[in-house]
Amino acid sequence: MPILNEDMSLCISLSGRPSNIGTRFHNYLYEALGLNFVYKAFTTHDIAAAIAGVRGLGNRGCSVSMPFKEAVIELVDEIEQSAAAIESVNTIVNDNGVLTASNTDYEAVASLLAAHSVDPSLPVLVRGSGGMAKAVVAAFRGAGFDDVTVIARNIEKGSAVCPSSRAPT
Template sequence: MTNKHRAAVLGSPIAHSLSPALHRAAFAALGLEQWSYGRFEVDEAGLPGFVAGLDEAEWAGLSLTMPLKRAIMPLLDEVSETALAVDAVNTVVFTADGRRTGDNTDVPGLVNALRERGIDSVPAAAVLGAGATASSALAALAQICEGEVTVYVRSPERAREMAALGERLGLDLRTADWERGAEALERPLTISTTPAGATDAFAAGLAAEPGALFDVLYHPWPTELVAACAERGATVLGGLDLLVHQAVLQCERFTGAPVGPLAAMRAAGEAALAAG
């Protein structure tokens, strides 16, 4: 019988994180009364010391948010192919034999969230932005997009980075100038990975029948672009969809549960957002 019963999310800033609400709800739904899930303000400089100070006999795993998804990687014994592909670990599991293993649940979380809405494959897609979440979006699209992926970026350097990642993932990828981003919604699926307000200007230039939009933000919600797409009858998904689906996979890895309690975790996330 394992003594492992602790998990937590690390990052900086971290006070806004919904992860504790999601995982505590999951533990309750699974009847894991002894389990706890914390939240710790940890930056890149403090990460090695924090990890070294953990009693791994008690700790089952960690969730990592910015700016730690890359900084954690040198501290691990094993990193999954998915995490290596996008150069980001958001999940660490402390195994029974003392190993620290890193994975990325954002990528399958994106795929599962889309599949929940009936989007199993698309003939073409677009990505708005070129940061860490855009990398996860491309890795997800490598699984479900049958044709070209267009990434809208602000700089030549970002364009080169996205093109290189697309090549590694085997995607038919091209880049386009950010200012043309409104045309992204003409594709069957667009994933927006940008900060709040970045895509507001595109709302006015939408096609009459835009494709599905997955905007990874959950606050503010809905964004202007999401609202404009919804008004035109498009399928829209948000950051809570991603957060819940990736957290379900983390829960399964931490606890060994065969299926994470998706409904309970979503309800907890919705309640936390409603509470402000």
């Protein structure tokens, strides 16, 4: 755990069920990068009040987990294309009271596809139907991939992530 000081920037996780894994990961990276940041996880049942707290307390930002990824869209000032494309937010940055929402899962996949010039005629198989799967499918579709299949335990959830994907036979 970093030693707290008055110049430290606070980043938080807002989740229905936060875990210590993300907290340890973020704090490890902040220390490794020499950043004067600390990351703490919080549970909330009132996402509007929590987001108002991020703004009002001057937190540097927050990560957003289920079940709040869609609900926070109406609570921020700006929405980057990565979040708008899938109507799902996983990161909010606070720049002097201006809250900007993005989806770093979408950004990471889109960036990797562009950096490695992956052939969009290749078939894509995505396993799962959660928020990450939604971001992955949208990033592949945004990069011109047409042959995208989702494998999910629940056919309705899988179809919602990738409406034109093929159902398993």
